Amino acid sequence: MKQRTPSSEWLIDALALQIGTQGTTTLVHQLYSALRRWIQHGELAAGSHLPSSRHLAHGLGISRNTVLAAMDRLLAEGLVVSRRGAGMYVANLPTLPAHPKPLLDAAFSYSTRGQALIDRCGTLSQHYQAFAPGVPGLDLFPHAQWQRLLRRHYRQADTAWLSYQTHGGLPALKEALGDYLTLSRAVRCRPKQIVITQGAQQAFELVAQLLTDSGDTVWMEEPGYGGAQTCFLAAGLNIVPVPVDEDGLNPLCCPANTPSPRLIYVTPSHQYPSGVTMPVPRRLALLEHAARHGAWVIEDDYDSEFRYDTPPTPSLQGLSEQASVIYIGTFSKVLYPGLRLGYIVLPEALADTFRLAHARLHREGNYPIQSALAEFIAKGDFSRHIARMRMSYRQRQACLRRALAPATDAGLKLSSGHAGMHLIAELENLNQEARLVELAQQARITLSPLSRYYLKQPQRAGLVLGYAGATEDELLRAGRWLSHAWLNLTSL
Numbered sequence: 001m002k003q004r005t006p007s008s009e010w011l012i013d014a015l016a017l018q019i020g021t022q023g024t025t026t027l028v029h030q031l032y033s034a035l036r037r038w039i040q041h042g043e044l045a046a047g048s049h050l051p052s053s054r055h056l057a058h059g060l061g062i063s064r065n066t067v068l069a070a071m072d073r074l075l076a077e078g079l080v081v082s083r084r085g086a087g088m089y090v091a092n093l094p095t096l097p098a099h100p101k102p103l104l105d106a107a108f109s110y111s112t113r114g115q116a117l118i119d120r121c122g123t124l125s126q127h128y129q130a131f132a133p134g135v136p137g138l139d140l141f142p143h144a145q146w147q148r149l150l151r152r153h154y155r156q157a158d159t160a161w162l163s164y165q166t167h168g169g170l171p172a173l174k175e176a177l178g179d180y181l182t183l184s185r186a187v188r189c190r191p192k193q194i195v196i197t198q199g200a201q202q203a204f205e206l207v208a209q210l211l212t213d214s215g216d217t218v219w220m221e222e223p224g225y226g227g228a229q230t231c232f233l234a235a236g237l238n239i240v241p242v243p244v245d246e247d248g249l250n251p252l253c254c255p256a257n258t259p260s261p262r263l264i265y266v267t268p269s270h271q272y273p274s275g276v277t278m279p280v281p282r283r284l285a286l287l288e289h290a291a292r293h294g295a296w297v298i299e300d301d302y303d304s305e306f307r308y309d310t311p312p313t314p315s316l317q318g319l320s321e322q323a324s325v326i327y328i329g330t331f332s333k334v335l336y337p338g339l340r341l342g343y344i345v346l347p348e349a350l351a352d353t354f355r356l357a358h359a360r361l362h363r364e365g366n367y368p369i370q371s372a373l374a375e376f377i378a379k380g381d382f383s384r385h386i387a388r389m390r391m392s393y394r395q396r397q398a399c400l401r402r403a404l405a406p407a408t409d410a411g412l413k414l415s416s417g418h419a420g421m422h423l424i425a426e427l428e429n430l431n432q433e434a435r436l437v438e439l440a441q442q443a444r445i446t447l448s449p450l451s452r453y454y455l456k457q458p459q460r461a462g463l464v465l466g467y468a469g470a471t472e473d474e475l476l477r478a479g480r481w482l483s484h485a486w487l488n489l490t491s492l
């Protein structure tokens with residue numbers, strides 16, 4: 001249809017062809033849609049006078065109210081304008097290019113930051129079975145009990161919880177969590193210092209948003225946790241990988257001439273992925289370095305509950321008299337990742353600002369779930385669940401070691417496994433690592449290469465073998481496969 005100023009007759013004829021043919025929509029909608037389409041495509045010229053509603057209704061043989069309702073919609077959307085005493089006119093709309101350059105053409109590219117982020121997505125596991133690192137034993141979760149608890153807390157939910165919240169998490173959960181962290185993790189914490197987040201990842205993001213500017217430096221453990229690396233990268237930070245030795249991140253090994261850090265990210269209870277625990281002298285050295293540089297230390301205490309030979313090591317935050325450590329925890333490992341609940345324990349002076357900024361940036365919610373979790377913790381079910389998981393993970397680890405025995409007897413070295421949810425199998429070189437990962441793919445087994453956890457040139461080759469999320473059967477099968485594959489490869 002060419003652009004035209006419609007005569008009444010032409011418009012009525014054209015509309016008559018459009019309406020009454022689509023039985024499923026109302027006449028108002030059909031009339032409105034046809035006029036909207038012609039106006040938007042410029043087929044009805046801007047400024048054209050439209051026939052009166054009475055004339056249109058009569059010409060189309062429909063009720064005038066139907067025409068008025070369609071016109072009202074066009075008027076409300078700004079597609080037609082009404083001139084007092086003169087009727088309706090087609091509005092003057094900006095014209096869109098007839099053949100716009102497609103945004104998704106061959107030259108399309110993500111932003112530099114976006115591409116860096118996408119490049120790190122390859123580290124996400126696709127299969128949550130044997131060897132997927134960081135996945136808890138979901139088959140051991142007390143699903144029925146949790147469902148009952150959730151149902152009751154949803155039934156009893158306070159109507160105020162339906163609204164926007166700015167408490168930084170349900171106060172009852174912050175109470176229960178504060179007690180738990182004080183007693184079990186020696187964290188110096190009062191409930192008002194806690195902000196509940198959607199997992200540790202969101203907590204890292206909030207810290208990066210509020211305490212750093214784009215271009216600031218963050219020291220990261222090398223090798224280290226990809227989730228935190230990605231988050232800091234997305235915040236535009238300059239990531240300086242600092243090597244991890246047998247005592248964790250070594251501040252003395254920071255590359256020369258790097259700018260002072262604004263943040264130092266560590267996993268001192270159980271370094272991810274190497275598994276080492278940072279002893280007190282190194283913790284004090286780290287705090288001294290942080291104080292000298294004016295840096296915040298982020299303590300990511302993601303799985304410290306799973307220690308098999310000794311009680312969990314007390315937190316770094318509890319060691320520091322100064323308020324320079326920001327403690328971050330998650331329920332992803334002790335309960336389940338889909339829960340998306342984590343927390344930050346902040347110095348008192350920062351807590352209120354973080355609480356409000358969190359509500360502004362992310363919004364908070366899901367208070368019935370938080371309420372159920374508060375009861376789960378306060379009644380001791382949480383601690384009982386952790387104790388049960390600890391025992392099962394110890395058994396799962398032993399099972400994996402049994403399955404790998406032919407290889408370990410022949411020289412394959414495994415990490416100590418005193419804590420955590422994975423073992424590291426050391427390999428001779430990166431070629432061997434790449435070959436095993438490739439063979440595993442063919443056998444439909446997920447193997448995470450240790451080299452993937454390095455930001456710079458990997459210093460060690462190995463495999464990160466998650467065992468917590470797999471049943472003993474799965475571990476036996478995958479472990480035997482790996483043992484066999486390693487023996488074949490190393491006997492060549």
Ligand SMILES: Cc1ncc(COP(=O)(O)O)c(C=O)c1O
Nearest residue numbers: 134199200201225272302330332
């Ligand atoms: C070192 C480390 N920190 C934190 C997390 C938990 O992150 P989230 O709470 O976002 O699930 C993980 C999970 O894999 C992890 O490995």
